[in-house]
Amino acid sequence: MEYMVDSNNIIINRLCDFDIEHILECGQCFRFYKKSDKDYIIVAYDKILRITQDKDEIVFHNIDEEDFNSIWIKYFDLERDYTSIKKILSDKDEHLHRAVTEKDGIRILQQDTWETLISFIISQNKSISHIKKLIEDISKRYGTYIGEEDEIKFYSFPTIEQLSQATEQDLRDLKVGFRAPYIADACRKVINDEVNLSRLADMNIADAKNELMKIKGVGPKVADCVLLFGAKRYEVFPTDVWVKRIMEHYYFENDTKIKVIHEFAVEHYGTLAGFAQQYLFYYARDFKIGKK
DNA sequence: GGCCAGGCCATCG
DNA sequence: CGATGGCATGGC
Structure with missing residues (x-):
């Protein structure tokens, strides 16, 4: 570099x-x-x-x-080398070509696994602006002060040990709602090594997904997000409402089951499914593709 | 005020 | 099993 x-x-x-x-x-x-x-x-x-x-x-x-x-x-x-990735995906079909061309500067960040896990547990049934606020509040309360920029104080995302200090009620007080027991269960299972985050990068992908889904409140979509954004597993295809909408719009009829869409995508996009998903997701959301 | 938000769980047939 | 509510909270 x-x-x-x-x-x-x-x-x-x-x-x-x-x-x-x-x-x-x-x-x-x-x-x-x-x-x-x-x-x-x-x-x-x-x-x-x-x-x-x-x-x-x-x-x-x-x-x-x-x-x-x-x-x-x-x-x-x-x-x-994203140029190669984009070329391969663009050659798959015209739909992906359009999404990749429109959102050509995306890169998949290599984020911390633990932070990604908690963030995407929180993400369910929430808008992105509110997810951001909740993560900020949790960091302020349980993270470590790391400095100031533009007169705003910033706090690191809490470690497993730090967040484990929070009771379920503490979490409810931070307005995470019904996700409080989910976060508490994630803390418990990770700190007890019932769920091992450090091995996710090397496990068989089905095993890795099941490992995460041992945590209450982690289903297929959240698990896929953690694997893609927090464990460098690019063969997954997180299928949420937006991805469902755009896939139905381009490849299927309305009311196609998420399972069917997911299986098609994993097969069709292969080892680059995660990248494809992110181009499609951002494109769909930005242009409200398929939204009624 | 109703509806929806990067879903998942419990419960039912 | 597959389908269907319910769930906390906030923004529109």
Whole structure:
């Protein structure tokens, strides 16, 4: 990865297949704040990062080379060749071609598994803006203060040990509603090693999914999201209402079962199903494809 | 005020 | 099994 160091900033020129707006707004992550167009603050891995983009020049503000190399190259998946992925997907069919062309700057972030697990447990039956607020409140209450930016105090996402301090009632007080016992069960099973998050990346994909679904409140869709966004398992295809809508619109009739759609996608997109899903999801949501 | 939000669980036939 | 409510809360 070629980059320049300029005072406290790290600058990458001519990076293709990278659009910071697409990456952050496509629904895969929740801890980011838009300052203005292509100017964001991100909280991840106990760090605060301000990132700006002007066409193909990307600036990582106030970070050292060590963090850049050890955290942010992986986080932004900078070593993956998205041009090839996009070409393969575009050649599959015209629908995917359109989604990939429209949302050409998406990258799948490599996020922390634990944070992804709790985030997507929270995500069920919630709008993205509210998911963001709940995760923020949980971090403020149980995470660690990590610094200030624009006079806003930022807190890391709580560790397993930190979040395990919360009782079910504590969680209800944070307005997570019926998800409180789900989060509590995730804490319990992960801290007792009944569910092992560190092995998800290497397990057989069906086993990995079942491992996550041992947790109450984790079904097929949440498990797929954790595997894709938090465990680098790109062969999954999280099938939610938006993906169902766009798939019905392009490939099926209305009222097709999620199971049928899911099986088709895993077969049709293969090892790139996760990437395909994210282009389709963001495209569908942004243009309200298939929404009645 | 009703409806829906990146679903899942419990309960029923 | 497959289908159907119910679920906490907030925004529109």
